[in-house]
Amino acid sequence: MTPARAVGRLDAPLYLVRGEDPVLVAQAARSLVEQLAGGLEHSLVVEEHGAGDELDAAAVVDACTTPPFLADRRVVVVRDAGRLGTADAARLVVALEHPLASVHLVLVSGGGTIPAPLVKTATAAGGVVETGAGRGRERGRWMAEHLRHAPVKLDAGAVRRLEEHLGEDLGRLEGLLQSLAAAYGEGARVSAALLEPFLGEAGAVPPWELTDAIDSGDVTGALRALRRLLAAGRASPMVVAILHGHFSAMLRLDGADVVSDNAAAALLGVRSAFVAKKALAGARRLGSERIGQAVTLVADADLDVKGRTALAPELVLEILVARLARLAGSRGGIPAAARGRAEPRSSRARR
Numbered sequence: 001m002t003p004a005r006a007v008g009r010l011d012a013p014l015y016l017v018r019g020e021d022p023v024l025v026a027q028a029a030r031s032l033v034e035q036l037a038g039g040l041e042h043s044l045v046v047e048e049h050g051a052g053d054e055l056d057a058a059a060v061v062d063a064c065t066t067p068p069f070l071a072d073r074r075v076v077v078v079r080d081a082g083r084l085g086t087a088d089a090a091r092l093v094v095a096l097e098h099p100l101a102s103v104h105l106v107l108v109s110g111g112g113t114i115p116a117p118l119v120k121t122a123t124a125a126g127g128v129v130e131t132g133a134g135r136g137r138e139r140g141r142w143m144a145e146h147l148r149h150a151p152v153k154l155d156a157g158a159v160r161r162l163e164e165h166l167g168e169d170l171g172r173l174e175g176l177l178q179s180l181a182a183a184y185g186e187g188a189r190v191s192a193a194l195l196e197p198f199l200g201e202a203g204a205v206p207p208w209e210l211t212d213a214i215d216s217g218d219v220t221g222a223l224r225a226l227r228r229l230l231a232a233g234r235a236s237p238m239v240v241a242i243l244h245g246h247f248s249a250m251l252r253l254d255g256a257d258v259v260s261d262n263a264a265a266a267l268l269g270v271r272s273a274f275v276a277k278k279a280l281a282g283a284r285r286l287g288s289e290r291i292g293q294a295v296t297l298v299a300d301a302d303l304d305v306k307g308r309t310a311l312a313p314e315l316v317l318e319i320l321v322a323r324l325a326r327l328a329g330s331r332g333g334i335p336a337a338a339r340g341r342a343e344p345r346s347s348r349a350r351r
Contacts, residue, residue, distance in 0.1 A: 010035055012127035013064075013099030016081075016119060018109035019131030023171030026310030028131040029077070029108045036075045036104050044071045050079040050111075057088035061095050064105050074103045080111030081118075089115035096121055133170050146173060151181035157192040165199045175315025183219045183322035197223045198318065210239075211246045214321065215282055217329020222321045236305045236313035240298065243324070247294045249279040254288050290327055297323055 015036075017029045037045050047063050049055060060078055068074035078084070084092070084107075096105070107114060107122065122128050133142040143163060147154060154162065166172060179198050180190055197220045210229060213221035229239055249268050258264045258280065265276035283291065301320040305313040 011101070012122075012125040013096050013103070013105060014118070014122045014125050015104065015106045015127035015129060016109070016114065016122035017106065017129045017131065018114070021131065021171050022110060023310060023312065024131040024133075025109055027171070027174055028129050029106065030310055032129060033075055033077060033106060036073070036106070038073070040071055040073070045073050046075045046077060048077050048079065050081070050083065055080070055083045055111075057084060057091060060088075060105070061091050064092070064095050064103055065100065066103075067100060068102050072102060075106060076103065077106045077108065079108050081107035081114050082110055082112030084115060084118070086115055089118045093117045093121055142170075143173075146177075150177045151186050152177060152184060153187065153189045154195065155189060155191050158190050158195045161192045161195055161199070172312065172315065175311045175318065178311075179223075179315065179318040179322055182319045183223070183326065207234075207242045210242065210321070214243075214246075214325045215278075215285075215328050217325055219322050219325040219329075222325040223318060226317055226321045230314055230317070236317055237302075239317055240302045240305055240320075243298050243320070244295075244302070246279075246282075247291060247298055249276075250283040250286060250291050251295055253280050253283040254291050286328065290330075293327055294324055297327070 015032060017025055017032060019025045019028070033042075033046060045068065049060050049063075055078070060076060063074065063076045066074075092105070107118060119128075133139045143159075147159065162173075162176070166176075176198055180195070181188070183198075184190060184194065207229065210222060210225040213225050226239065230236070252268060253264055256267060258267055261273040261277040261280065264280040265271065265273045268276055268279065270276055286294070297320055301316050304311065304316040309316065311319075
């Protein structure tokens, strides 16, 4: 995972994560919460408020003033904290005058302007996290810092091409780096030529070009087909459905007493023996373990596309397709350490 801008301390009672790009804000908030959680199970220590729901300030105050249960800390996260009113802010400031050392409040910008008293309190506590990349040299330092901690190493030509391609859309950086790691492996050195397939390409292709490229282990071809599908108007959930159907067919055939293409078609309930033949060949080639890995990757990506991660759906799909192609091209499957989701678990995204 690429780093958020460093926060001065990790023992402050209040943190404010802010910036103009909502993707960068979400990524920085995820990184901060992971640091504060300290590797503990999030369900035990992280309490979310305001994520698509009405923001109950009284519940936030209660969470900040009640000692944690079943763990040694509590991280209270308020999404779209700009929805807090002046009265809500006053109550929180009072609650934070004598904070519990085991409780941290994280305000994530969005939904309006965060009341000034909360900004002042976060600033005094050293808990303000700025996510903007700035301009000129500051932007260059921001990019260099993120690339220094990247899961792959870009050469000078690739860095120039990446900066040129991203422009102001720096929210895509983390996803691109994760896609590169999924395709080429952790620690791989990436040139401009290896980077290029990840930067986008227009033009329509039929869905089987994507699945054929994945089945052959062709990462570059699979990413090219994916981008063309998306550019042609295929929505991200539709692409996930294509991949789900592709590997689910293999799963149904795996271990079945099927020896002919027609028998496979009958089992799958499809008319085309050719489609069944490809699914049967894929099932035999991958084997039970890798089919199971593929189905799990697709299921995780389905949740991520629906909003479980801060990454854009297109980047979730890039990571998924790269991993599936690597899986199909390998003999033993994807190592356990590389099978995480695109953000936090794709919070390991989750880049």
